[in-house]
Amino acid sequence: MRTFRADQILHSLYxxxxxxxxxxxxxxxxxxxxxxxxxxxxxxKLLDVARSDDGTExxxxxxxxGEAVETVLIPATGRFTQCISTQVGCAMxxxxxASGSQGVVRSLSADEIVAQYMLGRKRGEITNIxxxxxxxxxxxxxxxxxxxKLINAGKGPNLGxxxxxxxxxxxxxxxxxxxxxxIQFELSVSLHAPNDALRSELMPVNxxxxxxxxxxxxxxxxxxxxxxxxxxxxxIRGVNDSRACAEELAAQVxxxxxxxxxxxxxxxxSHRQDFKTPDEKTxxxxxxxxxxxxxxxxxxxxxxxxxxxxxxxxxxxxxxERRSI
Numbered sequence: 001m002r003t004f005r006a007d008q009i010l011h012s013l014y015x016x017x018x019x020x021x022x023x024x025x026x027x028x029x030x031x032x033x034x035x036x037x038x039x040x041x042x043x044x045k046l047l048d049v050a051r052s053d054d055g056t057e058x059x060x061x062x063x064x065x066g067e068a069v070e071t072v073l074i075p076a077t078g079r080f081t082q083c084i085s086t087q088v089g090c091a092m093x094x095x096x097x098a099s100g101s102q103g104v105v106r107s108l109s110a111d112e113i114v115a116q117y118m119l120g121r122k123r124g125e126i127t128n129i130x131x132x133x134x135x136x137x138x139x140x141x142x143x144x145x146x147x148x149k150l151i152n153a154g155k156g157p158n159l160g161x162x163x164x165x166x167x168x169x170x171x172x173x174x175x176x177x178x179x180x181x182x183i184q185f186e187l188s189v190s191l192h193a194p195n196d197a198l199r200s201e202l203m204p205v206n207x208x209x210x211x212x213x214x215x216x217x218x219x220x221x222x223x224x225x226x227x228x229x230x231x232x233x234x235x236i237r238g239v240n241d242s243r244a245c246a247e248e249l250a251a252q253v254x255x256x257x258x259x260x261x262x263x264x265x266x267x268x269x270s271h272r273q274d275f276k277t278p279d280e281k282t283x284x285x286x287x288x289x290x291x292x293x294x295x296x297x298x299x300x301x302x303x304x305x306x307x308x309x310x311x312x313x314x315x316x317x318x319x320x321e322r323r324s325i
Contacts (some may be wrong), residue, residue: 005031010155015214017122044115057123061116067105069134073123081128086113087135094190095202096234099134101271107140113147113314116315117157132188132232138174148185161185167232172209175217179224188230188262189218193240194248199270202240214229215255215295222258229259235286236266237276246286250293259294263287 005027010023021032021039039143043064050058057073071083090097120126129151131137137144148164151157165186166175178187193199199206206214218229231253235241253259263286266277285301290297 007155009035010123014155014157017118019118023041036192042109042111042115044112044119046119059116059119061120063112069112069116071120071133073120075124079127080124081130081302082117082126083130083131083133084113084116084120085135086131086137086140090135091139092136093204094169094192094193096236096266096269096272096275098269098271101269102137104135107135107143110143110146110150113144114150117151119149121157126157126159128163130165130167130188132165132190136169136171137166138168138171138177140193141174141177145181149183152183165230167204169205170209170214171205172213172217175221179221184225184227187221188232188321189214190234191231191249191252192234194245194252198240200244207251211252215252218256218259222256227258229256231261233261233265234266235278235283237278237282239275241282241286243289246289247293250290250295253290253295254293260298261290262298262300263290263302277308 008026009024012018016023018024018171021027021035021041024032024035024259027035044061045062047062047068048060050060052058054278055075059071059073060068061071062068067088069088070237071085072083074083085108087107088105089102092097093100093103111132117126117129129148131144131148144166148166151159151162152161165188166178167188167190169190175187178185190203191199193202193206196206196210199211203259209217221227222229233249249261253261263283266275268275287297288298
């Protein structure tokens, strides 16, 4: 293919945001017909949209085999973040996660991951991507990296590497692989408990890679990349919200040379009615303990609470509706 044709294709895809080769009017008609036959567009359709009062939009995206995933658009002052999925469902089984409650169906291909970004981009100028939707990205490492490298590519969408964050529940082999990539993607780790007993109860992955092994991998990652790791800690009332948990969490996080913590109040999920959102006083206490211990900490607010904020719930709702037909 001639270079100028390739440039025309990339411009049509990632500047004009086409979803049909007939829309690429800078290309000759016979060439468009050839592209239709040889490189058909990934079948990705917008099945449903849940809009929250705070401006958050959760999109349900369907694929050719009838499966669907969620991608979420989160507006904020100066930012427009998209949360992207890498698998249909999730095998990790975290207790508070709606995606994991249904198990994993399959991993997404790179083009299906990019298709979510393309659909989101049509609804606004994406400034940041967080790969923390449905699925565990390190369990679908190769396809996830192919997709993110394409989104990062200069002649592609050209979204800066530091504006792309991968989130893992702690699949330890992924840390060294990501460090070896030499790309400045951000990395966050879902911790959610300060000790093995509680974390294994909330996150079964901890039985395979307990906290000591996980934190060692995190420390090695920061040494190799000089990049900060963000620990995500979802606070659940009466489960992991005590002052003792906060103090133990501070001690654990300080074992990693370059680290910070995001505190997130639980978004209630339908399959765990016993899990409740903590009150504001508890969140501020947790924040105070961590900061006084010298841990850089941010208090995050859940978005889209009025529209099934927890990941996977829109898909579950649609599955139930289909079963009832």
